[in-house]
Amino acid sequence: MSIYQHFRDDEKPFIDTILDWQDFVMTRYAPKCTDFLDPRQQEILRLVIGSQGEVNAHFFGGFEAAERKRALLVPEYFQVQQESFGLSLFELDYPAKFAKITHRELLGSLLGLGLVRDKFGDLLFKDDCIQFLAAQEVADFVAAHLTHVGKVGVSCKEKPLSEILHIETHWDEAAGTVSSLRLDTVLSEIYKLSRTKIAGHIESGGVKVNWKTVEKTGYELAPGDYLSVRGFGRSRLFAVEGVTKKGKQRIRYGRLV
Incomplete structure (x- = not known):
């Protein structure tokens, strides 16, 4: 079973980079400190590295609730210090x-x-x-x-x-139903805008999914995706929680406040 099948095509290059980092730590028995990673990249790294292998991953961004963090990949039993994150x-x-x-x-x-x-x-x-x-x-x-x-x-x-300033992030959670997990459909539900207006934002480059600009209205979302619409703030699709009798999908989402 290929590890790539669990991720989107555009995430495969980052997975290759993680595997290179892992190989570096295993062959040289030395730590590897990454650049700052966004939350989606951190999640991918955790999934790829796992918790039972020869390489362990630690994350730090200056304070516990930091969004962007550097990862430190280390051999087993390596003692990690705060200073190690640079x-x-x-x-x-x-x-x-x-x-x-x-x-x-x-x-x-x-x-x-x-x-x-x-x-x-x-x-x-x-x-x-x-x-x-x-x-x-x-x-x-x-x-x-x-x-x-x-x-x-x-x-x-x-x-x-x-x-350091300790800034906490808070999500205003809500639930709703959508006909599909298309980008324009989900954003229309989250931001309470018409699909026509949402399509305009998407096609003009004003929408990001997991910190990457997406210009396709039919882009398929997945639980856990981070979203943003320029001028309207950020949100996240937390979960898909079943299907209604009319065939719509129940979603749980949040907007950053």
Whole structure:
């Protein structure tokens, strides 16, 4: 039985990467620290590596409820320390009384440094305090080159992880019925928008499934998928819970609040 049959075609390259990491740890008997992974990637890694093999996987993103985490793949009995994950915490110094910085602006400025999203963890906002996590190997570069977010002048102060903002995520859960698990059908139920409006968002590139842009209205969803519609926030399809007498599928889902 092939391991690939349990995953979508577009997830197969990532599975190959995981198998390469696993082989590295087993042949060299040395740890392998990954870049930051989104929750779907973390789930795939757990499923591929398992919990009974010669290689164990540990995850850390700065605090327990972090969304994006680095994985550390290690041989059995390897002692994992927090420092092994190579995380750097930065706090922005900026004129908070006169300027406002958004999540999108900060992410855009970080990627504008020429680094990929995988090098950054969660972006944390609480009142006027803004922090973000970066891979330790790019920390010096980020500190030296992140001087503006949008038009706002900023500087980065590295902080100990003990001073990280603990941001909890909350899902507003609900249940409903859909005629199918097509992307446009499920999003119409979750966001209470017509399928025509949802189709417009999908076809214009404004919809992501598991952090990847999907432009096909008929894309088939599966329980566990993370979803987002630009301008309407994020959601998740938690479960499919049977079929009604009229042949519709009962789904349980949540919107991030």
